[in-house]
Amino acid sequence: MEAHLASSAGAASPSAGASSSAASPPLTYAATGVRQDLVALALGKLLAAARTNVPPGSGQPVKLPGHFAGLIRLGRETVAITTDNVGTKLLLARTLDRWEEVGEDVVAVNVNDLAAVGARPSALVDYIAVQTPVPSVFEAIGKGMARGLRESRCHLVGGETSVVPDLVKSLDLSGTALGFFPHGRSPVTGSQLRPGDVLIGLPSSGFHANGYTLIRRLLEENAVDVTRALPGDRLPLGQRLLAPTRIYTRPVESLMDARLAVALAHISGRGLRNLIRLNGKVRFLLDQLPPPEGMFRWVATLSGLPSEELYQTFNMGIGFIVAVRPKQVDRALGLLRKSGEKGARVIGRIEKGRGVYLPGEGVRYETY
Amino acid sequence: MEAHLASSAGAASPSAGASSSAASPPLTYAATGVRQDLVALALGKLLAAARTNVPPGSGQPVKLPGHFAGLIRLGRETVAITTDNVGTKLLLARTLDRWEEVGEDVVAVNVNDLAAVGARPSALVDYIAVQTPVPSVFEAIGKGMARGLRESRCHLVGGETSVVPDLVKSLDLSGTALGFFPHGRSPVTGSQLRPGDVLIGLPSSGFHANGYTLIRRLLEENAVDVTRALPGDRLPLGQRLLAPTRIYTRPVESLMDARLAVALAHISGRGLRNLIRLNGKVRFLLDQLPPPEGMFRWVATLSGLPSEELYQTFNMGIGFIVAVRPKQVDRALGLLRKSGEKGARVIGRIEKGRGVYLPGEGVRYETY
Numbered sequence: 001m002e003a004h005l006a007s008s009a010g011a012a013s014p015s016a017g018a019s020s021s022a023a024s025p026p027l028t029y030a031a032t033g034v035r036q037d038l039v040a041l042a043l044g045k046l047l048a049a050a051r052t053n054v055p056p057g058s059g060q061p062v063k064l065p066g067h068f069a070g071l072i073r074l075g076r077e078t079v080a081i082t083t084d085n086v087g088t089k090l091l092l093a094r095t096l097d098r099w100e101e102v103g104e105d106v107v108a109v110n111v112n113d114l115a116a117v118g119a120r121p122s123a124l125v126d127y128i129a130v131q132t133p134v135p136s137v138f139e140a141i142g143k144g145m146a147r148g149l150r151e152s153r154c155h156l157v158g159g160e161t162s163v164v165p166d167l168v169k170s171l172d173l174s175g176t177a178l179g180f181f182p183h184g185r186s187p188v189t190g191s192q193l194r195p196g197d198v199l200i201g202l203p204s205s206g207f208h209a210n211g212y213t214l215i216r217r218l219l220e221e222n223a224v225d226v227t228r229a230l231p232g233d234r235l236p237l238g239q240r241l242l243a244p245t246r247i248y249t250r251p252v253e254s255l256m257d258a259r260l261a262v263a264l265a266h267i268s269g270r271g272l273r274n275l276i277r278l279n280g281k282v283r284f285l286l287d288q289l290p291p292p293e294g295m296f297r298w299v300a301t302l303s304g305l306p307s308e309e310l311y312q313t314f315n316m317g318i319g320f321i322v323a324v325r326p327k328q329v330d331r332a333l334g335l336l337r338k339s340g341e342k343g344a345r346v347i348g349r350i351e352k353g354r355g356v357y358l359p360g361e362g363v364r365y366e367t368y
Numbered sequence: 369m370e371a372h373l374a375s376s377a378g379a380a381s382p383s384a385g386a387s388s389s390a391a392s393p394p395l396t397y398a399a400t401g402v403r404q405d406l407v408a409l410a411l412g413k414l415l416a417a418a419r420t421n422v423p424p425g426s427g428q429p430v431k432l433p434g435h436f437a438g439l440i441r442l443g444r445e446t447v448a449i450t451t452d453n454v455g456t457k458l459l460l461a462r463t464l465d466r467w468e469e470v471g472e473d474v475v476a477v478n479v480n481d482l483a484a485v486g487a488r489p490s491a492l493v494d495y496i497a498v499q500t501p502v503p504s505v506f507e508a509i510g511k512g513m514a515r516g517l518r519e520s521r522c523h524l525v526g527g528e529t530s531v532v533p534d535l536v537k538s539l540d541l542s543g544t545a546l547g548f549f550p551h552g553r554s555p556v557t558g559s560q561l562r563p564g565d566v567l568i569g570l571p572s573s574g575f576h577a578n579g580y581t582l583i584r585r586l587l588e589e590n591a592v593d594v595t596r597a598l599p600g601d602r603l604p605l606g607q608r609l610l611a612p613t614r615i616y617t618r619p620v621e622s623l624m625d626a627r628l629a630v631a632l633a634h635i636s637g638r639g640l641r642n643l644i645r646l647n648g649k650v651r652f653l654l655d656q657l658p659p660p661e662g663m664f665r666w667v668a669t670l671s672g673l674p675s676e677e678l679y680q681t682f683n684m685g686i687g688f689i690v691a692v693r694p695k696q697v698d699r700a701l702g703l704l705r706k707s708g709e710k711g712a713r714v715i716g717r718i719e720k721g722r723g724v725y726l727p728g729e730g731v732r733y734e735t736y
Contacts, residue, residue, distance in 0.1 A: 046510035059523065087532060123438065129542075138414040146418045153422050155427065172532070174497075
């Protein structure tokens, strides 16, 4: 239940009459009309009302407050389950009529959340709610899903396609993934973190599937031509923006098999604030973050947003963070690079205290 | 993958210019604009494109062609997974501003699909895509979910709430449920069916969560006042129409524990055609179906639809069907009644042949 996390991918003011106003003051998520407090309130009401006592015999939920996946003990196995959607990146896919990337995303956003508790992905089901099923669109989504499934070694075991033109505006895509803990592996929660542990960052492939409502507003308000490349880039911006979410299951598996992971964090919605979900009794010091490059510099410049807002809205170049004991850093970096993560690098460490601290940006987050 | 079944809950012609034309000829699902063939084509493309080889080590999918749930062997356990949505019944909930029933529905539609393979429900995650989160609506959905979770003995272990006003028109609600097979119980597929086996029907509570696009069109075209009761009824029609999907996990568990279930079918979208999914090499003779009563008679009269269309669109009073060996009928009926299914009754039997045959209605279905 605690894993039920609100994600506000949405925006554009919920009130029908809202206009897309001028770009100053800077366009934050709050300003786009997504009322994070309202989401939290509504979700709190749902969770309080949904609380019920289930008699024994139906499996035993494993408490994992505020975590990326739900866990349940079923007979002799512990199973992890995640559910997540692609969100408003789908509207960019529609604009560009490119659907493979979001097909890969629906796998990625879910298996990365499994990786964040140390579970090995096993099965995925997808959910498509659509106004009109277009075979070529479905085929492209399927192709992207295949890539994601192959990379994460996950089986597609079911799904639901629902033609509901009265419910959705074009196409909504979400999924649910199932993972497990092979060979007595235990879930990784971050509760074992202690000062001195080292934080290693894995590069992202772009904005992944978060922050697109803001990005779409920026594109619109600045009349950006997404068919052109940014200076120094060869690919059109639209393609860069659609780049599928990087899948971190392979590097995480290599660390899990070597029992090196002390904490794991998927940097998705809420950006670096996600670290706080791992452990509220230590401080995450990120003093070696790489400077934002490419699209991240572009979004910073175009939006004029302060760092505090940028790092809690976008992944800013780091899509996944792993914590290891200080003596294991070299071994961990070696395994990560061997598993394909050439860009893995130390970005900080655990200190006494609480929250997340980015000294280079002068940013502190105290709560998730 | 084979469990990926298309459901066309949608309707209202997908082309924007379609008008809601007069009620003759009779309003079938095809006529409302849901192109079942197009859905099947699109989904086929997705599944073909999504096919990929997953190396061993990530669990072993259990083949269950055309079935209600996906199955995967994870370590020492077999896990069943289903994903389904409430569909356009949500629009009726919005019209009447009553949300508890659909909250119960999202649990019911999923756990009933688990029951249909003989799995015991264990965990659920929900997915809400919403234009604006309204706390009172979320609270009501949560209350309904609690009822469904309690009845099916299922734990809520996670979920996703996404505020995406650019993607959805008001609120879309779906879920994914996980079940398992305790004490070496095996999945029930219907492959062991043979002539002579007896079909027992369990009453539905109404239309459950299927056929609402058609129902909404009928209400609109006939200017039906849903705040009034049908003749002889005391509850307003709107409340009858919103009645939550009946949950069949308790009676099915009692049969599974006694090892009596030879086949199990959740009568959801596609109505009695669902039986064909169980076994294509026998005939399902339904010669003792109860005559449609109450809302089912009402929808038959108002729509003027032929029986063939009615029984493949609505459950027509029977929401779940179990098959048992002829010698076990009395024992099965006893267990079902003890588990609360007072209305359980024999509705037919298995014969040589194929398809579904309703002699009283002169209806034959040969394919799903």
